[in-house]
Amino acid sequence: MPGIKLTYFDGKGRAEAIRYILSYMGKEFEDVRLTRDQWPSIKSTTPYGKVPIIEIDGKVFHQTAAICRYLAVEAGLSGGTPLENIEIDQIVESFEDFVKEFSKIRTADPAEQEKVKQTFITETVPFYFGKFEHGIKNGGYLANGKLSWADLYVVALCEMLAGFLGKADLFEHFPHMKALAEKVRSNSGIKEWIKKRPVTSF
């Protein structure tokens, strides 16, 4: 089956990073959004019981960062050298550490949840965004002073986090992150995607 089919839930979530990159590339893709009812029967057909998965010309791939890194080569969003690639990968993996901290809110004891969330907002966000701000300030982008898939990855996944945290603007106190997000979203393919995508909270 030629073509691209992305499968995820009906939300931005982790899949949004892939959707950003595909849109940046101007690629058409089938955007399958599973309902809760559909998920149990689909789950066992995925490589590791997880989504997003993407089918490209009949071959299935999984793992968000792996998929993005792969698409980035064709998109021209990879580094030009191993040294540029490690700079990108360091950002993406540090951002994943940040997402791991975020996940602790959802797995916390319900009685503790609000406290864990506040710590995340007042300590974890400034710690990671502070590091990112510093990098963007020096080069305009998260890595290597030029646009890469790390920028699309971070901006797209921050949409999910903002949704879950109920914050309209996660970058309120982080002007360089905000400018970066605007730069990423000003790309014509991504701008068009954001305009046409289904409205979801996160």
Next chain:
Amino acid sequence: MPGIKLTYFDGKGRAEAIRYILSYMGKEFEDVRLTRDQWPSIKSTTPYGKVPIIEIDGKVFHQTAAICRYLAVEAGLSGGTPLENIEIDQIVESFEDFVKEFSKIRTADPAEQEKVKQTFITETVPFYFGKFEHGIKNGGYLANGKLSWADLYVVALCEMLAGFLGKADLFEHFPHMKALAEKVRSNSGIKEWIKKRPVTSF
């Protein structure tokens, strides 16, 4: 400062994957092992408050997988094409999901810890290792039918897991994983490293 300096705690831990790759490459490296007393003062000097970090010719890098992916290019342990690289990355990122499940043992309520550990051993290990077994059975290695940094990564980090779980042989019921580990450890550089490295429980 020319040369390679790896900084971590006095254990195999996440750093062992990097030590395996450096040893495979026959690279000499300074193997700095921090004591608990040293850590607080070092922590704030690292890029994101975490180790391992590696200094290569005076430049500091962080994030285990990013470092391994970078070293793998010079080591000849990367894929030869983007398609081969996504196969490698899918394994490494799925293995990281597995490690994330493992981490839940350590963060569990002390009263629940033994139960969480047993679920990990009886359900999570067979799920992930079952997938890996299937892949190795078909090609002798975790990805692309040839040795890659994914093999060194998984085998090295399983040493840490086995240590924490108090299991001498994590691969007891997984003959293909066991054969892979033996193949990885039969590399002359890695064999030499294992012989000379400090003895630590994990």
